[in-house]
Amino acid sequence: MSLSRLDFKTFPSLSLKNARFFIDTKSQGLRSGIADLDRCFGNTIQAGKMIEWGLPEGRQGRTIPLLFLTGDIPPTIWIYADNGSDIYAPAWLSHGVNLQHLFFIKSNYPVKELRPLFLDDLFKIIVIDSPKKLLKGELAFIHTRARANRQIIFLIRSYFLSPNNGNPLASIRLNCWRNNKGRYCINVIKGNELGKKEIDW
C-alpha cells in the first residue's frame, strides 16, 4: 500500500496469520493477530480511542504495543521523550515495523510543543511515549482531536499504572513487561478482561 492520506475505512483486512495485525473494515479496529492479546483488547483499539500503557523503561514492555504497529500500518508517529537515548532503527525493523510508515519526533511536552501535529489528521496512529508532563486539560485536548481526526492514541507511561489513579479518557489501561522467565505479561487495569496474564505467540 502506498503512503497516502488514508481513511480507516479504506484499509483492506490483512491476514491474521503469523502474528500480523489488521484493521478490520467492519469494526475498524486494530489487531495484533495474537489471539490472547486480541481477546483482551476486544474491539477497543479503534479510531478515536486512547489506550494507556504502563511500560517502565528496561522491562521490555514496548514489544506489546509494537505488535499492533507491524506490517502495513497507516502513517504513524512515535513521539518520544528526550531522556538521553535515541531511536535504534534496526531493532524496530526486526520487530516487523515498516520504517517507511513509522516516523519519530522528540518532545518532552508533546501538546505544548507539537500542537499542529494533533490538529492535523495526517498521522492515523499517534504514540506518545513517556511525556514528561501531560496535564488533564492536554489529555482532553488530545482525546478530542483523536475523535475529530479519527486517530488512535497510544499513551505510554514510563511507570506501572495503578488502578487507584484512573484515566476516564482511556478505553483500556494496562501494564506490560517481560518476566524473569522471558515471557511477556500484561495486567489489564481497565478494559474487557481485567487481570494479569502471560502472552504466548
Place this chain on the structure above:
Amino acid sequence: MAHSRQQNLIDLRTFSKQERFPAYAAIYCPELQIVENIFCLSPNVMQWSETIWLLDLRNSENFWLLQQQKLQIGLFELLQNILEAALGKEVLVVFSQHPWPGLFFLDYLCQQPNSRGGYSLDSAMSQNLYEDISWSHWFAPLSVLGEKLESLKVKGFSASRFRSQQAQLQRFIERMELWGPYDLSLAKVGNLAGEIERRYSSWLARVWHWTFEPFLKQSKTQSLHYFPWIAFQLTEVPRVKRLLEYPVSQWDVLEPLLIEDFQRLCQLSCWSEQERVNRIYWTITLFNCEEIVVQLSFRNPYNLHKEHPDFKTALYQAYYSYTDVMQQLQQRDSDLDLPMSMPFLSWTLEVRERLFIVPAVLELFPESFDTQLNNDILELQNKLPALIEAYEIRPDFTSEQLFKTQALGKKQDSPYEFSLGQWQVNLQRPLFYYKQPQILPADKVHEITFLERTANNWWENEALDNLVKDYFILKESDGVAWWIYKNSRGEWFKHGIYS
C-alpha cells in the same frame, strides 16, 4: 524529454557507491539573463565571480528529493534539468560537499574544450579526475578568495601577505616538481595542513583542508570551516512594515496583525506565487526602542501564497519565535523595572531567502507539487519546532552504522541485491540506544547473557578500541534489562536499554 536531456548530461556517477545529496553546487553560467533564476535550486546563493556562482543546497534537500521521487529519475539528472531550464544549456555545474572542491574542479572543467553539464564529486570518475588536476587550477580561485576575505575585513588577514605566501608555496612546488595538489597530499607527513600552516599561513592550510577533507574523508558535517560565504541578495526584497497605533504584547492581538502583514507580503509585485520561502526575518522594535531580529525558518521551502488567507505555517513559526523572544526578554530583564511582557512598537517582515521556481522548471513536473502524503509531511514539518525523523537501514556489521536518518520525502533506495529486512533478522537489540555509550564499572556486570560479536570497519581507520565489541544483555535485580558491550580493551559500556 528525459532521454534527450540525458544526452547533454555528462554523467560521471557510473561508479558511485551511493547517491548522496550534494551540500553545494559551483556553477559556471556565462549567459545569465534573469538574475533571479540563480535561486532556482536554493534560496542561499553566493556570487563568486562574474560568471561563477555557489549554491548552498542543504536547506532545500527534502524538497528536491521529493520531486525526484515523483519524477522517478536520477537525482543529478533532475538537478541538471532544473539548472538547464533556468540558466540555459551552457551551464556547467559541479556538485560537492564543500564549496571549495567545487570551485577547484570547476576551474579545471572550464579550461577543457566542450565541457558542460553536471558533475558530482562523489562519483569515482570525478574523483579520479580530481586527483589529476594541476596546481594552476588550485591557485586560480585563491586570488578571488583573497578578495572575498579582504572585503569581509577578516581579522588578521592581509591580501598582500596572502599573495606572497602563495608565491612561496608555488616556488616550493616547482622545486619539488609536483604536478597537482593530490601529489602533495601523498606526502608521508603526519599533519600536512599543520605543516602548511607552520610554513606558510593558516589560510593556505584551511584551503588545503577544504580541498581534500570534505571530499576524501566523506565528511558528514558539511560545515563551511571558515569558508567566507557572502550571501547574494537581490536588490528588491519583499518587505512590509507595521507601525502599531499602541504598544502590543499579547499574541492574541499580534496574530491578526501578522495575518494582515502576510497578506500584504503576498500582494507585493516584486515576487510571485511560484516562489518558496525558506526564511522570513521579523525585525521587532520593542517598547524600549530596542530592535531585535528573529527568523521564521522553514525546514522545507514553503509556499506562503498558497496558505492565503490564514497562513497557518508562518503563524506557527511566528508564535514559536514570539514565545522564545518573550522568555528571553523576561529572563534578561527580570531585575529591571520594565513590563513583564515587553510590548512591541513596530515590526518589519522581510522575505530574505526564497526559492525561484521558474515556469520552465514547473513544466518539468508532470503533476502538482502538493498532492502526496510526503508533501503533507513536509508541510507539517514546517509547522513544528522539532524534526520529524525517518530512518533507513544500511547493510553494515557495526551496530551504529547499520542505519541512518532518512530525508523526509525520500523513498528508501535499495541499490543492494538482497533484502535489507533480512540483514538484521533475529537481532536482539533495544529500541532505544545511547549515541554516546555510558561507561559501566566492571563490578556492576552480573547476570549477563551473550548476544553477538561485532567488528568495526578497521580498514577505514576506525578506533582500534572498538575493533571488536561483545554484546550482552545485563539484567538487574529489579528486572531492568540493558544492552551492554565489552570493547577490545575489556572496558564495559551501556549502549542501550530494552524498553
